[in-house]
Amino acid sequence: MEATTLGVVIKAIIILAIISAIAGFGTYLERKVLAFMQRRLGPMHVGPYGLMQILADGIKLFTKEDIIPQNANRLIFALAPVITAATAFIALSAVPVFPDFTIPSWIPLLGGTFVPSIAADINIGILFVLGMMAAGLYGPLLAGMAQANKWGIIGAARTAVQFLSYEVVTGLSILAPIMIVGSLSLVDFNNYSSEHGWLMFTQPVAFVLFLIGGFAETNRTPFDLLEHEAEVVSGYATEYSGMRWGMFFIGEYANMITVSVLSAVVFMGGYNDMWFLPGWLAIILKIAFVFFLMLWVRASWPHVRPNQLMWLCWKVLMPIAVINVVVTGIVIMV
């Protein structure tokens, strides 16, 4: 028992450290990929190929002046970015990333320890993750309302609009795979796909719907209404600066990673061995592909208006998701 507790703590720290680092690296990747797609070079001058740009940005964020506007609600203003970052990381605690492995025995102290694939293998994993990510939307909502700024208010209103729209779609789209697998645990999803193949092929509609919902959930481009610079300056993040803004940013990228991992585990076969690829490499490739897809889509597609988003989610995607659930149910019964 002692060892497991310690293991969970260690794993939580590792997740926190690695995901923060990857979130920073994600900004670098995003800038690079977007630049390449626009025939630019992206960051090039800080370090080799601009790799140290993350460090420079981090230093800048940490040393920037922290401003709280005069009429803002100070407590909520300070709390909102923490909500975004914290919920993003809490969601990641229930997401399996690597297959179970045993630490090789030549490593001192920890050698021979069995490491399960997940920090907190709760049996309602997927519900917990989606719930946490949904709770993360309180960050932008409160931030927008607390900062006494018109753009912030618009951003908060759009957060509410977006929240009300996509949540139905993600929930209903993931329902069909849950019915097939018969469990909410992400490990069960992984085990199911090792026996029956990827759920992406048996549930293509749910996969597409989940991707669309995931894009809306992480405020990625076709649905980046909350902080679209050209329309609402920076939306809910208008008045934020320094590390408070940085926490929103880290939260957003952590959410992107969570959605990538979710779609990899639920729909794309998880961390099972794939042909000659070992499981850990396979899932990293899958996560990287979904992450790249997000950047790719951002470079390619224009974004929708809030009313179009509501129209899309309520009038198109939700009926499709319901039909998908019903058809899946009938197929399972028969």
Place this chain on the structure above:
Amino acid sequence: MGLEQFKNRNIGTQNYKMLDLEQVPTRNFDKFKQVVKRTFKGELFVGLWVTLRAMINALFRGEMHAVKYPFEKLPISPRYRAIHEMLRLLESGHYRCIGCGLCEKICIANCISMNTRYDENQRKEVSEYTINFGRCIFCGFCAEVCPELAIVHGSRYENASEQRASFSLFEDMLTPIDNLNLQQEYQGFGAVTPYADDHIKKTPLAY
């Protein structure tokens, strides 16, 4: 252009290809059909392919358009009008300016001022020559009017100094005597760009 086309060039009488603007659907079922059609048309994937192709071309086929400016520069046209240069005679190395004062006269911004005097050979020499770059609008009239091709526009556009007057002395604009062999002859107004041949297109007569 054929003869028939040539005789009939009035706008509105030709066979234009009209934009195929569909009727905006009014009935709900037509709207639904439009949504379905647009959903399965795959235009979004065309968009994805366009950006991916741009990325592949940029990364692997050398179509990256970025110029790392302080380290690389784009070639500028010889017609470009930047900070002036005073050229020397190639034979003697003496400066070309004969002190005629035409540039001072024609300068519409009144920024050139010069003093001249007779030297011991009763030849006019320039004792003072300054261009006030705070006033200069780089119109190029001085270079155009110069009978000796003495004052020309150079290609030096990256200027940094505490004050603009620092670029303006005659000695600073004059070609250094030890760089005389590197002095570029000014090609004049209407000169072609360095890679004009690559950009040129054949006239119809050449076909």
